[in-house]
Amino acid sequence: DLQSDNQSSLPKGLQEKYLLTRQIGVGVCGEVRLAFERSTCNKFAVKVINKKNFQSEGTATRNAETEIKILQRIDHPCLIKTQDFYQTEDSYFIVLEMMEGGELFNKVKSQQQLKESVAKLYFYQMLCAVHYLHSNGIIHRDLKPENILLSSSEDVCLIKVTDFNQSRILEEAALMRTLCGTPSYLAPEVFTHANTTGYGLAVDAWSLGVLLFVCLSGYAPFHENFGNYSVSEQIIRGEFTMIPKKWEHISNQAKDMVRKLLVVDPKERMSIAEALQHPWLQDQEMLATAQRLMYPNDAACHPAPVAMVTPAHQEAESGYTTHRKR
């Protein structure tokens, strides 16, 4: 009975504004519950984060309030919006926009591998979202299929990146949690330079490479069942295998994109900006679809002729380079 114990342990403000109902997701740090805003009946997803999962509670709690203000200013069509934030002695409650399609993780699991055109549409939106985060000085650091949400169960749909706020709010604790969670998507330098949080934007490019590999092939490039190295050793060595059966129908341009992101040396790894200019994404039909999904109002008032579509990421870098000129 949701009116009894569950609601009573909730912050008063949260209880007054929202009715929390069933669990719709669960993760390392806690659970996600479906909530209804009482005044509008609009649906929201409330992420309940159990504080005892995090070591340095003092600074994290202090950071939480300040960080949430910054993050509520973050506004991009492919980033989950933070609607509200509450906390009790032992939990954080982050009220997030609802995504009816759930986690990308479940779609890839059920479909084995995504159609290349669908993987391209999703990957382009992820690149735009992460490009925007980086331009606002935020490194995600924990990009994985569980943190990519789908707006609907249709293949052609808007996707949104989540949890960038959580790792930002609980900075040092997020690093601890990240290192405790499954390392499959983490870039090599997170292991080799983990104690210096100086690793840069390139960690997200690596994780997007792993995400794209999984969407295209249906399996992870670095996995404990592969070879006789641990997952972290496989990552540090940059050793992955494209199983022919899984990759035979995938274009060379898609494979090229993956290979240029899964480069061990962050200085040699293709950047997000370079990835946005990669030939695989210069696909006018995909760009027009992404534009329509991300900026539906623009398309309504003055539909851009497909040939003239300005890529939604706008700040297009001049020219595509396979490797940054050193």
Ligand SMILES: C/C(=N\O)c1ccc(O)cc1O
């Ligand atoms: C975290 C989140 N939205 O922000 C979410 C998580 C799981 C799910 O099935 C649906 C959702 O909307």
